[in-house]
Structure formats: structure tokens, C-alpha cells
Amino acid sequence: MSDYYENYLTIFLFVLVGLGLFGAMIGVARLLQPRRQTAAKLATYECGVEAEGDWWTQQHVRYYVFALLFVVFDIEAAFIFPWATVMGSIADAWAVLVEMFVFIGILVVALAYVMRKGLLRWM
């Protein structure tokens, strides 16, 4: 059993304890809480007055744009992290630096373009 698996076993244990705590709270509450359900209680609260119409509303496309931007920057981060770990120790540091600058540069241009097109403007 190597340290590597040991670490993950401990994390697994951590997850189990966390789930246990969650379950215990829900369980204790179930034992302690009163249960007197009425139709009015089970209705959607929303804002205090009776809910009108359908709860489902279509969301604006701008949220999607931000999600897409997030995906792009998340993937960028996934590439930046290995680069970041070796920057101080790799032999041809300047070459690696330039490679990453080209990468980041393209994304900065992309972000600037998105900004220029007014997508980051919250209407």
C-alpha cells in the first residue's frame, strides 16, 4: 500500500464522515421535528403570496455566454497549472515562457474581442 493510495483512502474516509454528518443532521431533525402538513404549507412559498402562473421561466442567453467563457478559462487553467509548477526549474525556461505567452496572448485577445463586441456588458 503506497502513500498515494493511503492519501485517497483517508479522503474516502473524510467523505464518509461528511456524509455521515449530513445524514445524522437530517435524521436527528426527522426525529425532533413536528409533522403537521397542511395544503397551504406544502404550497410553493415563492414570495409569500400565492404563486401565479408557471414557475419555469426561460433564462437569458447572457448566462450561457458567461458559462462558455468560464469553460474556456477553466481549460486554460488546466494547461497553466503544469506550466506554473515547472517555470522555476525547467532547463529552457525562456522557451517555455514564450510558448505560454503565445497561449495566454491568444486568450487575452479573445477576451478583448468579446469585450469589444459588448458581450460582457450586462444589459
Added chain:
Amino acid sequence: MSAPAGQAVPLLLGLAIGPTIAAVVIGIVMVVAGIRLVTTDNVVHAAISLMGVLAGVAATFMLLGAEFLGWTQVLVYIGAIVVLFLFGVMLTRARLGEADLDAPVAQRWAAAGTAVLVFGLLTTVFVKVFGSAEITVVTGQAPREPGALTSPTTAADLAHDLFRDWVLPFEAVSLVLLAALIGAIVLARRDDREHTRPRVARPEIEVIDEEIGRGGET
């Protein structure tokens, strides 16, 4: 902190017991989640099942010692791509979870056929290429022999490969990401002069006066 050299790992049928049990459990979870994913009618439930499948993939990577890859999988796929899916379905006008997702029978058969084909292809490739390979998950951060299947693969190992041998594909990735952003622009373009509305998904609540709405920017 390190294991004594040559310490025997308990074996069963030539397999290390702990990791094998873990692999089987992960496999079962993934299959169950995968089946739920394609059988449920509810898009959000499908997304939750998809998270299960992707978590299984990540766990498998980690089990094989590809720690960095595993967490990147969680970070990018579970953390970002599934969120993107959910935001995508939030744009639709159909009420989530009650959309009619029944595909025509022919389409179902085609999907099943594709699934079997991909499964066969991947299995053949993996068995042919890695059939008898053994992965030794060693302790600590011993330097990796080039090409050796010794893990955990650290972020530094990946960086050395990526920035020495795979520079061009790496730079190509940034162009792919650029294309994705341009896609975003096309999706949500607002032409300032013509006041056109977004092409996809017109909002039900419209901004009545765009000038007022824009007053607060920067």
C-alpha cells in the same frame, strides 16, 4: 514515509486486491449512472447522472496514478462542462424535465449500434496496446523514466512532455478556445446599431429601453 523496497502487495489472481476492488466498484457505479443517464426523461436528472459517470472516469484516472489528469477531469468536465449543459437547457423555452425526449425507434437503434461499435473499438485498442502492461503506483515523486508506466504522473512530468514534445498541439488548443469564444459572440450577438435581439432564445422579459439598461455599465 516511503514503502520498503520490494514490499509485497497482497495479490489475488495476480491482481492487487485493493485497487481491483476499487476499479470494480467504480465500474459498477459508472454503468448504473450511464444507464440512468440515457433512460431518464428529465434533463437535470440526466445531468446529475452524467456527473456520476464523469466522476467515475476521474476516479479511474486517479486509480491508475494519473492524479493530475483525474483532477483536471473533475475541474473541467464536472465543474464547467456540465454547468454549461445546464445553462444551455435553461435557455430553452420548454419546461425542463417535461420535454418530450422520446427519440424515434430508428434513432434509438442507431445510437445503440454506435455505442456497441465504440465500445468494441476502444476495448480492442486498449487490449492491443496496453494488454499486458503493468502500472506501478510508486510512492513519492520519483523521477519518471520516459515512456515507463510508472505513476503517479505529476504535473511536472506532464509539463515536460507538453512544452517540449507537444508544443504545436498545445498552441492549437488556444486557437480552439478562441473559436469557442467567437462562437459565444455569434450566439449572443447584439448589434449595437440595429438593436437586434439575441438570435437564440429571445428573453421573455425584454429590456424595454436598452439605453436605460446600459446606463450603469463599466
Added chain:
Amino acid sequence: MEFDGWTALIGTGTVVAVFVVVMLMVILAVWAERRVAAVMQTRIGPNRAGPFGLLQTIADGIKLLMKESITPRQVDRLVYELAPLLAVLPAFLALAIVPFGPGFCIGGQGTDCSGGYFVDMQIANLNVGVLWFLSMSAIGVYAALLAGWGSGSKYPLLGGVRASAQVISYEAALSLSVVPVVVAAGTLDTQGIVLAQSQYRWFLLPLFIPALFFFVAALAETNRPPFDLVEAESELVGGFHTEYSGVRFMLFFLAEYVNVVTISALFVTFFLGGWTGPYPVAGSVNWAPLFGAIWFLAKTVCIIGIFFWLRVTLPRLRYDQLMALCWKRLIPINLVYLMAVAVWVAYQATGDLPRLVGGG
């Protein structure tokens, strides 16, 4: 080190210790926040339950446990029940990689602790600790998104979408502000990051801008004021957890405060030198682990204090300001700063300037 009962016991001990410490900190934090806010607003604050009102949080917890937890008819059961779990669990799990002190050796000798057991004062010393933290905060996004959708109600849906758009945006800013730290420390392992800051080479000074941005992003990630648009009661009722009551509401509340503790602990780890302190220098005295934990907790409490201070001081942002701040300020400036740090580190590493032709 062989895997046996002792190793398992040490692992279990660490896990239980972390849970106990964090729960205590959360209980105290909720009380302290109310008291601090009261002092700043010249009120008295909770002072009835126990000395100085210290037991107020416990009283509130018991009250919420005994309240009826109503599940409205219109909810999607699976999604509705899953959301509180996805709020609480990642908040705790992110703590797994926080080093509370230097590791110490029981019963062994030498630097490699042969024949004994080496106890890390953290749950798991992962090689990719930073990624673990980012992954956990990424999973936390689902709490708002699923709670909003699962409730089957208008305001929670709107609040959930808003909250998740806010959290993912600041998640991007957060991960970019950690990158300079990784560049400077040369590792993704949190213990390594702390050791790279020993002898007062705290990253706070050279990386002041990333540290500031990390803190701002942390405020937004945890939905704390001034970024608490999610629960902007004037616009969205209670935000994504409007339809939750009783114990499930308590779990969302708990998650918020655990997140505050977690992210403060990570700020200390990344920028304030973690457990390093004036006395003793790591490893020189047997008491090093204890002092390490004390320094660490003291620094964490200070950061949590800043969270409280900002809450009573700053007014809430508007949503367009919030998004503009993230995408037009934090992220571009972070990228530029990152490039500058990288140039500096490359210069340090190679000791000379780039050869423009055939570098390598």
C-alpha cells in the same frame, strides 16, 4: 511505512480532529459575526445564551433542527434533496489539503521517520492539492444551480441561475489568482507552498495583487457581502434557498460559514505562510506542530475577521457591476500580473535574459 492499524487510526484521528476544529470554528464564527456587527453598529448583539451569548449558535442550531422541514409539493425530490448535500460536503472536503502544521514523527527516528509513524497535520498531502481545492469549489456551484431548479419556484430559479453565474465567473478569477502562487512555489502541493514561504517570505508582499484578487473572488465565491446578490432580499426573496426550511435551510447556512472558514484557511496557506510563525522554526523543537497549529489558526481568525468587517462596511454590488468587476478587471489584470511573475521567475531560474534565437 506499512499500512496497518496504526496508520488507519492516525488517518481517522486526523479526519475527526479536522471536523471538530472546523465545527467549533463555525459555531464561534456565527456568534462572533453577530457580536462584531453589533459592536460596529453600536448595538449589543446576542448576549443571553451562555456567557457573552456564546451558546447562541448552538441554540439557533437546535431550534432549526426542531423546526418542521417542509418539502413543497412542486419540488423535484431528487434534485431538492441533493442540493444541500452538494453545498455542505464540498465546503468541508476542500479542507482536506490544508496543512494545519508541520508533519511530525511518532516513535521513529531520523528524517525519514524509520520504524515509526509520520503524522501529517493535514488529511491528505496530495501532489495536486491546489487542483483539489479548485475542484471542490467547482462542485459547490451545483448547490445553487440544483437548489434553484429543484425548488420549482420562480425566485429560487432566478436566484440559482444568478448565483451559479456569479460563482463560476469568480471561480475563473480565483483559479487565475492562485497560479502566481504556484509559479512562485513551483508546486501544486499545499505543504510545499507553505514551506516555500518559510522565514517570512510570505507571498502576500510579492503577490499582493493576486492575494487581493483571491480575497475578492473568495468573497464572491462564498456569496458573502458585498457580493451576496444571491440572497438579495429586496429582489429575490431568499434566493435559491427560499423553498428550504428547517434542517435543510440550516445546512445551506452551515455550508456558507464552513466555506468562509475553508477559504480563509486557504488564503492563509497560499499567501500568509500557512503554519509558519516566529517561534519555533519548523522542526527545531518538538513543539513545532503545536505552535504551527496555533499560528495557523490565529492567522485564519484574522482573515475571517476581515470577512465580518467587510460585511458591515460595504453596500451590495449591482449584478452588472459584479460581472464587470470579474471579467473586465480581475481576470485581465491577473493574466498580466501572472506574465510578469513568470518573467521574474524565469529570470531567477536561468540567471540571464532570454536568448532570442534558439533559446534552449
